[in-house]
Amino acid sequence: MTAPLVLAQASRDALAADGALARHxxxxxxxxxxxxxxxxxxxxxxxxxxxxxxxxxxxxxTYAYLVPTLLSGARALVSTATKSLQDQLFLRDLPxxxxxxxxxxxxxLLKGRGSYLCLHRLNQARQSATLPDRWxxxxxxxxxxxxxxxxxxxxxxxxxxxxxxxxxxxxxxTRENCLxxxxxxxxxxxxxxxxxxxMAADLVVINHHLFFADMALRDTGVAExxxxxxxxxxxxxxxxxxxxxxxxxxxxxxxxxxxFARDMLGAGLQQARGLAPWQDLAGHCDRAARDLRMAAAGxxxxxxxxxxxxxxxxxxxxxxxxxxxxxxxxxxQAVTALATVSELSPDLAKLEERxxxxxxxxERFAQEAAAGQVRWIDVSPHQARLVESPxxxxxxxxxxxxxxxxxxxxxxxTLGDDERLSWFTESAGLDDARTLxxxxxxxYAAHARLYVPAAFPKPNEPRHPHEVAALAARxxxxxxxxxxxxxxxxRALQAIGERLRAEFEAGGDQLQxxxxxxxxxxxxxxxxLADPRSVLVGSQSFWEGIDVVGDALQCVLIDKLPFxxxxxxxxxxxxxxxxxxGRNAFADYFIAEAAVSLKQGAGRLIRSETxxxxxxxxxxxxxxxxxxxxxxxxxxxxTRVPDEAAALAWLESLGAVEAPAE
Numbered sequence: 001m002t003a004p005l006v007l008a009q010a011s012r013d014a015l016a017a018d019g020a021l022a023r024h025x026x027x028x029x030x031x032x033x034x035x036x037x038x039x040x041x042x043x044x045x046x047x048x049x050x051x052x053x054x055x056x057x058x059x060x061x062t063y064a065y066l067v068p069t070l071l072s073g074a075r076a077l078v079s080t081a082t083k084s085l086q087d088q089l090f091l092r093d094l095p096x097x098x099x100x101x102x103x104x105x106x107x108x109l110l111k112g113r114g115s116y117l118c119l120h121r122l123n124q125a126r127q128s129a130t131l132p133d134r135w136x137x138x139x140x141x142x143x144x145x146x147x148x149x150x151x152x153x154x155x156x157x158x159x160x161x162x163x164x165x166x167x168x169x170x171x172x173x174t175r176e177n178c179l180x181x182x183x184x185x186x187x188x189x190x191x192x193x194x195x196x197x198x199m200a201a202d203l204v205v206i207n208h209h210l211f212f213a214d215m216a217l218r219d220t221g222v223a224e225x226x227x228x229x230x231x232x233x234x235x236x237x238x239x240x241x242x243x244x245x246x247x248x249x250x251x252x253x254x255x256x257x258x259x260f261a262r263d264m265l266g267a268g269l270q271q272a273r274g275l276a277p278w279q280d281l282a283g284h285c286d287r288a289a290r291d292l293r294m295a296a297a298g299x300x301x302x303x304x305x306x307x308x309x310x311x312x313x314x315x316x317x318x319x320x321x322x323x324x325x326x327x328x329x330x331x332x333q334a335v336t337a338l339a340t341v342s343e344l345s346p347d348l349a350k351l352e353e354r355x356x357x358x359x360x361x362x363e364r365f366a367q368e369a370a371a372g373q374v375r376w377i378d379v380s381p382h383q384a385r386l387v388e389s390p391x392x393x394x395x396x397x398x399x400x401x402x403x404x405x406x407x408x409x410x411x412x413x414t415l416g417d418d419e420r421l422s423w424f425t426e427s428a429g430l431d432d433a434r435t436l437x438x439x440x441x442x443x444y445a446a447h448a449r450l451y452v453p454a455a456f457p458k459p460n461e462p463r464h465p466h467e468v469a470a471l472a473a474r475x476x477x478x479x480x481x482x483x484x485x486x487x488x489x490x491r492a493l494q495a496i497g498e499r500l501r502a503e504f505e506a507g508g509d510q511l512q513x514x515x516x517x518x519x520x521x522x523x524x525x526x527x528x529l530a531d532p533r534s535v536l537v538g539s540q541s542f543w544e545g546i547d548v549v550g551d552a553l554q555c556v557l558i559d560k561l562p563f564x565x566x567x568x569x570x571x572x573x574x575x576x577x578x579x580x581x582g583r584n585a586f587a588d589y590f591i592a593e594a595a596v597s598l599k600q601g602a603g604r605l606i607r608s609e610t611x612x613x614x615x616x617x618x619x620x621x622x623x624x625x626x627x628x629x630x631x632x633x634x635x636x637x638x639t640r641v642p643d644e645a646a647a648l649a650w651l652e653s654l655g656a657v658e659a660p661a662e
Contacts, residue, residue, distance in 0.1 A: 024100035056440030081236035108201035153190025182346035249389030296384035328362030394429030469499035
């Protein structure tokens with residue numbers, strides 16, 4: 001028997017009905033699709049090749065890649081899409097497998113520096129921070145108390161800490177403000193400790209943002225780690241390209257400038273009082289940042305989320321050009337002042353570097369964009385970000401793969417709608433990779449129904465959101481709540497949420513409407529689970545990463561087909577490139593993107609073998625247009641119902657009989 005077969009067979013044996021996992025956990029079930037994927041991962045590891053594997057819901061893909069990775073004995077890196085998934089792997093999945101397989105494997109968790117408490121900045125915040133309200137004062141006190149006992153310094157340990165808290169930037173470091181070995185707390189630094197543990201571990205769990213941030217900045221510790229790794233696994237790989245585009249680009253954000261102004265004022269008054277007009281300098285930088293944000297926003301008012309603007313919409317306007325120049329000048333004045341006192345402390349020297357970097361960024365964005373790059377402006381209620389970015393991650397990943405011979409595994413439940421998984425492999429430059437598609441073991445035909453109303457307003461018609469809300473209300477009444485409404489835009493989110501409340505009030509229904517934005521995502525989900533008579537209306541952040549098992553969620557409505565916005569600058573640039581190549585941008589880009597997003601949204605419905613539910617896509621184009629068939633075929637094989645009466649009858653049957661408990 002050859003060596004590759006040994007690892008593949010050992011992996012399948014461990015996952016089998018009588019294998020090590022079943023002996024350790026009586027709930028473990030052998031799945032043929034999981035064994036198939038584990039074998040493919042094992043082969044890729046042994047051959048040090050690239051594998052792109054799409055695994056449907058219920059395959060058990062996490063164990064399918066972790067088991068062969070652990071059994072191989074190879075040094076490994078596993079990257080996930082979010083910090084919460086990192087925690088799940090590190091705290092739950094890996095310890096379980098290590099115990100079941102009885103392997104002496106050391107594991108480590110590595111996040112970005114913004115996830116760890118910075119002891120030096122905590123000391124500074126304690127002495128000089130101007131906190132906005134009493135909640136921030138209480139939060140800082142809570143962080144101080146926790147800092148006395150934490151070993152890791154990972155802020156995820158702090159229960160109830162809102163990730164949007166104004167205290168977090170005060171007690172964490174950034175690449176710009178970290179003092180490195182000059183820091184008085186360097187020997188106790190949580191970031192340094194985490195990186196040291198990662199370098200010593202057999203398997204390290206990181207996230208995609210960290211991976212690409214390191215490629216661009218060499219600041220996260222991954223650069224030292226990656227060359228020594230023999231296996232690199234990317235879970236939730238469908239998010240890899242967007243994470244890469246975000247971090248491989250160059251950004252000038254007004255929030256960066258505001259943070260710099262605040263830190264300069266604090267350090268100047270503490271360590272160089274009277275040696276420069278710190279309040280004036282900080283005030284000028286603060287004002288310049290706010291003026292740039294106002295110029296970027298233009299006539300936009302009452303923003304609820306982030307809007308992406310074309311660069312040429314603003315770059316040619318006099319107020320924008322003036323604001324950008326003013327920001328460069330005020331930061332240059334700060335450089336001059338800080339240069340006179342930079343020898344007094346590492347904090348002041350670092351501030352001089354930060355000011356100089358902001359001047360360079362302002363100058364860069366005053367020039368033309370580099371060849372092969374696209375520019376845009378992100379405007380949100382609190383800041384503006386000027387961004388210059390590559391169109392995809394092809395070149396970046398090719399460089400990494402060429403640098404050293406290792407196994408590269410990319411996996412997700414949604415990576416495309418064809419056998420070559422072209423949606424992912426093309427944008428990631430993985431045309432030479434082996435691909436595998438493993439379907440879900442769930443019986444969708446028996447347990448799930450798909451309803452696409454043909455006689456329905458088109459998405460561009462004004463009454464479309466009202467009709468979506470009305471249909472959602474009828475579905476929720478038939479089921480007694482237990483529904484999600486997923487929207488493609490924040491505008492539709494608000495319109496549908498308000499209309500749905502009005503529908504229930506008018507009908508005297510005792511049904512609760514939860515709308516994204518009225519509370520943090522985790523809290524909203526807890527409220528939804530606590531009260532079955534609920535309808536949750538969510539936008540992009542609820543389309544994936546939400547796992548509601550059982551009868552708590554039995555109806556998912558999607559307001560319209562999730563095509564990329566055609567006026568998005570990044571979308572426009574990608575379309576131009578495809579057209580220059582003589583390709584059909586609608587078929588090769590828009591429909592492919594919509595198919596992947598649709599699969600993600602639909603994936604919220606059926607999460608276990610016993611789940612049952614209805615998926616409604618409130619877009620008649622899916623029923624009537626030629627491309628509708630391709631989108632329907634991208635979904636799991638749900639049984640299609642012909643009309644609303646049949647859809648409501650299915651929901652009523654589900655409402656009458658509770659799904660079996662897990």
